[in-house]
Amino acid sequence: MRLSTSIACSALLILLSPSTRASMTLLSTPSPATHVGNLVINGSFETGAPAPGPANYIYWATGTSSMPYAVPAGWSASGSANNYAKWGSDSGSLLQLLGSDVLPDGQAGLYFGNYAGALTSLPPTFQPNGTVTFPGAPTMTSPKGNPVNLWQTVPTHLTPAASYVFSFWVSGEWSGQTPGGIPDGIFGLRVINVLPGDPMQYFAVPGGTVLSTLGISHRFDFSLVPLNPLSPITVEFVNWGHFDLSLWGGSPFTTELVLDDVIVNAVPEPMSLSLLCLAGSAFLRKRAAIA
Numbered sequence: 001m002r003l004s005t006s007i008a009c010s011a012l013l014i015l016l017s018p019s020t021r022a023s024m025t026l027l028s029t030p031s032p033a034t035h036v037g038n039l040v041i042n043g044s045f046e047t048g049a050p051a052p053g054p055a056n057y058i059y060w061a062t063g064t065s066s067m068p069y070a071v072p073a074g075w076s077a078s079g080s081a082n083n084y085a086k087w088g089s090d091s092g093s094l095l096q097l098l099g100s101d102v103l104p105d106g107q108a109g110l111y112f113g114n115y116a117g118a119l120t121s122l123p124p125t126f127q128p129n130g131t132v133t134f135p136g137a138p139t140m141t142s143p144k145g146n147p148v149n150l151w152q153t154v155p156t157h158l159t160p161a162a163s164y165v166f167s168f169w170v171s172g173e174w175s176g177q178t179p180g181g182i183p184d185g186i187f188g189l190r191v192i193n194v195l196p197g198d199p200m201q202y203f204a205v206p207g208g209t210v211l212s213t214l215g216i217s218h219r220f221d222f223s224l225v226p227l228n229p230l231s232p233i234t235v236e237f238v239n240w241g242h243f244d245l246s247l248w249g250g251s252p253f254t255t256e257l258v259l260d261d262v263i264v265n266a267v268p269e270p271m272s273l274s275l276l277c278l279a280g281s282a283f284l285r286k287r288a289a290i291a
Contacts, residue, residue: 021225022194022195022196022225022226022227023194023195023223023224023225024166024191024194024195024201024222024223024224024225025222025223025224026129026130026131026220026221026222027221027222027223028129029221030219030221031165031166031167031221031222031223032165032265032267033165033166033167033221033263033265034263034265035105035263037265037266038263038264038265039154039155039156039159039164039264039265039266040074040152040154040235040262040263040264041073041074041075041152042072042073042074042075043168043261043262043263043264044105044106044108044260044261044262045072045087045106045108045109045110045260046105046106046107046108047072047073047074048070048072048073049072049087049088049106049107049108050087050088050108051088051092051107052088052089052090052091052092052095052107053088053089053090053091053092054088054090054091056088057086057087057088058070058086058087058088059084059085059086059087060072060077060085060086060087060110061077061078061079061083061085061112061148061149061150062077062078062079063078063079063080063081063082063083063146064079064081064082064083064084064085065081066084070087072087072110074152075150075151075152076150076151076152077148077149077150077151078146078148078149079114079146079147079148079149080114080142080144080145080146080147080148081144082115082144083113083114083115083144083146083148084113084114084115085110085111085112085113085114085148085239086098086110086111086113087108087109087110087111088108088109089103089107089108089109092107095107096176097109097110097111097171097258098111098113098173098174098258099173099174099175099176099177099180100171100172100173100174100175100176100216100217100258101171101175101176101206101208101216101217102176103169103260103261104169104217104219104260104261105169105260105261106260108260109258109259109260110150110258110259110260111173111256111257111258112148112150112187112237112239112256112257112258112259113148113173113256114142114143114144114147114148114239114240114241114242114256115142115143115144115241115242116143116241116242116244116253117143117241117242117244118140118141118142118143118240118241118242118243118244119140119141119243119244119247120134120138120139120140120141120186120243120245120248121138121139121140121141122134122135122136122137122138122139123135123248123249124138124186124202124245124248124250126184126204126213128213130203130204130213130214130218130220131201131202131203131204132186132202132203132204133202134202138202140188140240141240142240142241143241144241147188147238147239147240147241148238148239149236149237149238150236150237150259151234151235151236151237152234152235152262153232153233153234154232154233154234154235154264155232156224156226156229156232156233156264156266157226157229157230157231157232158232159266160229160266161266161267161268161269162225162267162268162269163223163224163225163267164223164224164225164226164233164264164265164266164267165221165222165223165224165263165264165265165267166191166221166222166223166224166235166263166264167219167220167221167222167261167262167263167264168219168220168259168260168261168262168263169217169218169219169220169259169260169261170187170203170205170206170217170218170219170220170257170258170259170260171205171206171208171216171217171218171258171260172184172185172205172206172207172208172255172256172257172258173255173256173258174208174255175205175206175207175208175212175216175217175255176208176216176217177208180208180209180216181207181208181209181210181212181216181255182207182208182209182251182253182254182255183207183209183211183212183245183250183251183253183254183255184204184205184206184207184209184211184212184214184254184255185204185205185207185242185243185254185255185256185257186202186203186204186205186240186243186254187202187203187205187237187238187239187257188200188201188202188203188236188237188238188239188240189201189202189203189235189236189237189238190234190235190236190238191222191224191233191234191235191236192233192234192235192236193226193227193228193231193232193233193234194224194225194226194227194233195227196227200238203220204218205254205255205256205257205258206218206255207254207255208255219261223267224264233264235262235264237257237259239256239257241256242254242255242256
């Protein structure tokens with residue numbers, strides 16, 4: 001009986017191990033993500049943030065010659081020489097950023113400004129859940145040559161868990177103004193070490209118009225299971241610019257990304273499973289010692 005139990009436990013561990021069930025699942029309901037235990041450094045961009053008000057904006061994507069310049073602590077960034085990605089908020093009374101919805105946490109967010117005229121080689125379909133799908137792998141073209149990128153390597157391997165929740169808030173430039181909104185835009189998301197090949201995925205930037213299924217802002221929630229639990233994950237956000245979708249029957253001018261409140265939390269394994277597997281491991285070690 002004890003041998004059967006250990007075999008069953010070992011099989012259960014194999015079936016439930018991250019390497020065999022690695023995944024990135026978009027959740028249809030809010031995740032239990034919290035600021036307590038957040039594995040992301042400076043996920044709300046408050047550390048080092050400027051005071052509210054357009055006069056205090058900080059430019060944050062490398063390549064720009066605009067000043068003042070600083071990359072938020074914990075993050076890395078890149079962009080074209082002409083990007084105008086901004087860090088901060090519009091005013092002290094209404095903490096929006098470039099006319100976005102009100103920021104969900106603290107007094108600062110990140111705007112990924114990168115000019116108008118971004119193009120996609122394939123027609124996009126904006127899905128009700130906020131994903132943007134294509135009939136193949138699209139080629140994105142930025143008006144100034146390079147997209148604006150923001151990324152951070154998150155040390156999930158130092159907090160082992162059966163899975164992780166990943167959550168972030170997005171809004172669009174001008175989406176929170178009244179009368180508000182312009183057509184939904186597109187941003188890219190890549191999470192390294194959760195899906196084979198580390199593919200780029202595409203999501204809608206909420207424009208706030210009656211045509212948007214996401215409204216003025218939206219929180220995306222995911223369940224993550226790393227491919228290799230002994231390595232960290234990296235989260236990367238990409239903005240190519242205001243898209244011109246007129247070639248595909250869409251708007252010639254879409255909104256651009258405003259980001260805030262990025263969270264990764266560990267979801268511990270059930271205690272009963274852990275105890276069962278510890279007992280099974282101890283039994284196997286004992287048998288090996290006797291043999």
